[in-house]
Amino acid sequence: MKIAILPGDGIGTEIVAEAVKVLKVLDLPLEMETAPVGGAAYEAAGHPLPDSTLQLAKDADAILFGAVGDWKYDKLDRPLRPEQAILGLRKHLGLFANFRPAICYEQLTHASSLKPELVAGLDILIIRELTGDIYFGQPRGRRTAVDGHFPGSEEAFDTMRYSRPEIERIAHVAFQAARKRNKRVTSVDKANVLETFQFWKDVMIEVGAEYPDVELDHMYVDNAAMQLVKAPKRFDVVVTGNMFGDILSDEAAMLTGSIGMLPSASLDKNNKGLYEPSHGSAPDIAGKGIANPLATILSAAMMLKFSLNQPEAAARIEAAVGSVLSQGLRTADIWSEGTQKVGTREMGDAVVAAITTTKTMKG
Amino acid sequence: MKIAILPGDGIGTEIVAEAVKVLKVLDLPLEMETAPVGGAAYEAAGHPLPDSTLQLAKDADAILFGAVGDWKYDKLDRPLRPEQAILGLRKHLGLFANFRPAICYEQLTHASSLKPELVAGLDILIIRELTGDIYFGQPRGRRTAVDGHFPGSEEAFDTMRYSRPEIERIAHVAFQAARKRNKRVTSVDKANVLETFQFWKDVMIEVGAEYPDVELDHMYVDNAAMQLVKAPKRFDVVVTGNMFGDILSDEAAMLTGSIGMLPSASLDKNNKGLYEPSHGSAPDIAGKGIANPLATILSAAMMLKFSLNQPEAAARIEAAVGSVLSQGLRTADIWSEGTQKVGTREMGDAVVAAITTTKTMKG
Ligand SMILES: [Mg+2]
Ligand SMILES: [Mg+2]
Structure with a gap:
């Protein structure tokens, strides 16, 4: 090897x-x-x-x-x-x-910002899609706005996008990882507001049907940011896009209080x-x-x-x-x-x- | 009235x-x-x-x-x-x-997930832009991808965008609010990756020059999600876009442990x-x-x-x-x-x- x-x-x-x-x-x-x-x-x-x-x-x-x-x-x-x-x-x-x-070692529980009972034994896995989403989406740049609140003014823009195969492959990774753990996947999206993440949610549900032994639930990203603080142990595998994963994986790492261990x-x-x-x-x-x-x-x-x-x-x-x-x-x-x-x-x-x-x- | x-x-x-x-x-x-x-x-x-x-x-x-x-x-x-x-x-x-x-009342400090010393006396103000960003940006929808990782496949997309006047007006609101508080503004962006938020940061700095009495600093959104957990009291006024504000304001509210008070x-x-x-x-x-x-x-x-x-x-x-x-x-x-x-x-x-x-x- x-x-x-x-x-x-x-x-x-x-x-x-x-x-x-x-x-x-x-x-x-x-x-x-x-x-x-x-x-x-x-x-x-x-x-x-x-x-x-x-x-x-x-x-x-x-x-x-x-x-x-x-x-x-x-x-x-x-x-x-x-x-x-x-x-x-x-x-x-x-x-x-x-x-x-995001694992909180029993011996290091005191290092967390959170109360010990909330993080003792914490063991969650955040799976972040890493090559798509708005971090790579084209087109992007600066231009003169032709519509919106202030047509004619200078604006900057980026494109969020996910294709079906991109979502399918990360979904399979998440469900397979969950099978080796506690068989629960939380897909984090913002399906109520974003077309990209309504599609993300739809494809997660489709792929999830191939894994009847794994429980799938869905959570909005703002609620996920709250629940990580309130009750992080409720999660097993969390799967999400590149940007939401960037934010939530760092928040979860900091919850443990010992990023030098992760x-x-x-x-x-x-x-x-x-x-x-x-x-x-x-x-x-x-x-x-x-x-x-x-x-x-x-x-x-x-x-x-x-x-x-x-x-x-x-x-x-x-x-x-x-x-x-x-x-x-x-x-x-x-x-x-x-x-x-x-x-x-x-x-x-x-x-x-x-x-x-x-x-x-x-x- | x-x-x-x-x-x-x-x-x-x-x-x-x-x-x-x-x-x-x-x-x-x-x-x-x-x-x-x-x-x-x-x-x-x-x-x-x-x-x-x-x-x-x-x-x-x-x-x-x-x-x-x-x-x-x-x-x-x-x-x-x-x-x-x-x-x-x-x-x-x-x-x-x-x-x-996000205020943590002394009498309710124990309700927080965080250790009391980290939240006692917490008083931060998150100012979220509310009518722009990717939550409203056009175009958006589903289509067949013409480029990206999987050309020809089904994809969904959204557009993140901010115009100069939109950023300027929320910047003024934030600096003026900070003047009535501790005169510190943290602008949260993802300027290292997103064109929209490099522009956001540039305009914040320009507007900030009109408020020499207010201290301005900049933080990436993933780091902000971490710092809110690690040391929330370091913040005074936080100003950010619609989506990042959606996530961070909820995270900060949950830190207080008493959302029924906010x-x-x-x-x-x-x-x-x-x-x-x-x-x-x-x-x-x-x-x-x-x-x-x-x-x-x-x-x-x-x-x-x-x-x-x-x-x-x-x-x-x-x-x-x-x-x-x-x-x-x-x-x-x-x-x-x-x-x-x-x-x-x-x-x-x-x-x-x-x-x-x-x-x-x-x-
Ligand atoms: Mg990060
Ligand atoms: Mg929200």
Whole structure:
């Protein structure tokens, strides 16, 4: 199994190094090859996604991605900025299904803004469509208004659109994911106001008929934003469009209070995927050895589960992460009184040790 | 000063009656005239917004609105449904600025999903543009895709658009509102992805230059959804478009934990406005005398402040509401152990008594 390792910028190299260390102790036939991406690739090769990096990603069975971006690249032309690397990978690899789990670890419940009883045991999965919707819809631009409230004035516009196959494929992803969980899908739309999302809802219902064992309900996006605050545990799988998913997945991640713990995946139609932490490149703490590697380590676990068909290895990593939390080890971002503050490398070592111990105990 | 009283459906009549009672004890020269709206108007006159009701609203200096809607009208053609009344009033009266305060009363802090220290003393104002954006933008509909990921397939689409004058007028509303508060405006956009909201941001900055005493910052909508959960008190005035405002104002209202307490206003360019509680018609509890009238009573206070230039009378109502909460009086929706449960009418009477007492004490 070939894995492309793309550490990127900022804390990317540090956190990916720990995830690689964890993957190596699993005794799986993994071939890992590393390539630069983002600002690091721009420095090395003049482009945030060099051809050689893209080719490596295409040839791999899965991609483990760190993070890209740094303030020092803010003055570059848009196509040369680090963020273009991730957009380019999504586009060239057809990664249309974004998995954003929002999990509240029992040991970190206090870190949430919400009262403990509302988030203890929270485990929801937001599935965001990633390549369509108003973020990519053409036409868009500026022009002189010919109608509306102020004809003749300057205006800007964008186009929201979804086609039937785009909705069908993300619907299948959501129903299949729900089958592996609690068999409930909430489709979030704004069907009462938007033609695009009335169509979205219609197609969800059609596809849902193929999954009679999965319960489907529908919720308006404004109500979903409320219910996430009021009773987040009512959700199992949430599926929605690119823009609503952008907003709700971040809101849900923040509910957990520990975004440094949250992995993510972006999958194509064959479950090949790119795996990365939900957090960013954090240039302010880069090189200090204090970043939390657990979101990246858990991303590696998602990779084993979704793309490499190694659910047992994934479970071993997840159990090891639970174990180090129970030991009281915390990086600075999740530290609280009474726990032991550790650095990036110590945290990675602790996960490796927890995996090795379990292996020995079982063997 | 002429006030159109439009009680509407469900609990509308009960809660508006209490607000009218409160307005009457203020010794102001208020002429109040009542007309049916929503389902009640459909029953009486065959239309949710009869000409006579619309005319009354047009002739008035301000409108006090209860709530509309009931499941029994769900089968009516869309133009005859109760909700069309509020859309019609907004359109015919040019009510483009929606004020949605999110206030967490000290006495009700425990009702929030958030930890008390994060919401105690919360007082933010979300200003939502109400007549533009993708909710009204043409063209929209279904068609065969000619480009995109799946040319030739069925697709649905909508158009997001904002013209310069639409953004300018809501910007002025926001900066002027901030001047009366803590002089900070956060404009929420998605300028990194959407042409419409890059334009929105550009115009906000231009208009902001006319208000050097007000601090302006910009935040992406996904980050705003997170920051509302993480640190809601960092905000003062939030201004945004129709769709983002729909989502964020509901999220913010839910943060307070007591949506039965939250008023709202929809204003035109001359500060004429329609005032209504943020909650709905709650047909399940209609006629039982248990609905919370405080959001409607506080809407009447907003009306006195924004449209009728009676800030002192508004302050008296607000102080009276604080007083009844401190007395421990609670309707069922905000009741908790150790407080006294009262009905709709008792709550209204208590507010009236608190106003009268203050008057006597001052006189
Ligand atoms: Mg986002
Ligand atoms: Mg809403």
